[in-house]
Amino acid sequence: MTNADDTNDITTFTSLPQDLIHGLYPFLSAADLASLSLVSRRFNVLTNHYGWKHYVRTQRWHNITHDVFALSWQDQAAFGTAIDRAWDAHTFTASLISRRWRGKSMPVVRVDGKKIVVGVGPELHLLWLGQEDSTPPPPAPRRGFRQDRSLSGGTTRPWQVWKLGKDGVDDVTDIVLVEGTEDEAIVSHVNGNVFRVRLPRKGQTHVPEILHHYKLSKGTVQSIAMAGKDKLLAASSTSQEISLFDLRDIAESTSKPLITTFLPSRPWIVHPTSPEEIAIGSSGTHPLSLHTLTPSSIVQTYAFPASDYNLTKSAVYGLCSDTPSTLLSGWYDGAVRLHDLRAPPLSTPQLELEFRDPHDAMSAVYSLTTNGPGGHQIIAGAARNGVIRVWDARYASTSKQKDGGWSIFLGRERSPVYSVQAEHGKIFASTESGVYELDFASSDILGDSKEAQVKRKLKGRREILYKGEEDRKDLAHVYTHAEGMPLYHTDGRLV
Secondary structure, three states: OOOHHHHHHOOOHHHOOHHHHHHHHHHOOHHHHHHHOOOOHHHHHHHHHHHHHHHHHHHOOOOOOOOOOOOOHHHHHHHHHHHHHHHHHOOEEEEEOOOOOOOOOOOEEEEOOOEEEEEEOOEEEEEEOOOOOOOOOOOOOOOEOOOOHHHOOOOOOOOEEEEOOOOOOOOEEEEEEOOOOOOEEEEEEOOOEEEEEEOOOOOOOOOOEEEEEEEOOOOOEEEEEEEOOOOEEEEEEOOOEEEEEEOOOOOOOEEOOOEEEEOOOOEEEEEEEEOOEEEEEEEEOOOEEEEEEEOOEEEEEEEEOHHHHOOOOEEEEEEEOOOOOEEEEEEOOOOEEEEEOOOOHHHOHHHOEEEOOOOOOOOOEEEEEEOOOOOOEEEEEEOOOOEEEEEEHHHEOOOOEOOOOEEEEOOOOOOOOOEEEEOOOEEEEEOOOOEEEEEOOOHHHHOOOHHHHHHOOOOOOOOEEEOOHHHOOOOOEEEEOOOEOOOEOOOOOEO
């Protein structure tokens, strides 16, 4: 029998101390937080101040072109959740944001929170994304590239365009946007030249200023990457070499490599996996390898045999690594493979995942990314027909993708998707024709007002909205890997 006086000692959820309630928030979903905020005024205040803040930060949503920081934590959570639903529903707005290009080229697109930089042939294209400059503009360049004024303008957005040299001789092969700066980039060319440049700020019209010149001894520069805590520049060349440059060496206007290492086959791409390590994608019997860097050496630590995947020889063209423990690789046989770098690969083969489009299984992967650091959407550019493949890593098993993933077919494109970049709410992809933007958080989808953007519920339709050049209705189509063809129009009709 319970003493009536003991009832006063019963602890209820609403009487828990505030620090204990804070400890519960990491275990609550968005629906749980929404319900908890309705319990009482106290829990509404606590949830709005602590719960939604913790939820948004743990989601690791990476939005660099959508300005969400002006929203409250609750509205940021609603906005991010709406974007997640748009990914699940395969709903986005497709736009061609550049002019249409002519001729054969292998364009490179790079994006950060302030700008889009594109290299196409010998041209460099720059689009500022609307942010105001926070620092005074630098003086006019002492030396720089000439501007081909006939290339300026002509698009629906204020692109700035410069011709950096001759067609086929000075074509851009890769671009690195220098972190910690608003306007610096490193650009490599087929003639073996690599330039660090300062781009003109928004509203300025002068040519990019050459800050430094890095010169390879021979071969075409295929790929570049900053490594060694951003103190080193790694460059791969068609002469089967990897060269390291010291980015701090600015005593002379031109730098030679600190060290150059010969590889057994041609390297296609170099990518940092940690501050002191890089991954190299190449061709041959061991097309993927890991290397440790020092200012005086490049030491191979492991090479992945093609025979592990029932291949005699292959090639790796795309690499992506958002965390030091994992590496994504895009292969010639059409597969995207996820490698666990925390243990020797041969001792833990069960930790490796493989992603494929079964309806285009042998089309090579040319480019690869995720929708932000820690993002769960894996995005690959295919070698033909303007196809972008998407898989959700959360639904992956050790043998296959649970829901099969889905693919985006960019209308009448026959070109490979040479370069792809992404964030939580957008994909940017470049083909021979131009730069495409696929926006999963456009006003067409989430509504025109800020309130509609964060509160409107998306229906689970297989729908694509279109805008841009000539309002083309064939700009993009979707098919799921589980269902395969046919493709779908915007209104749900079969193509």
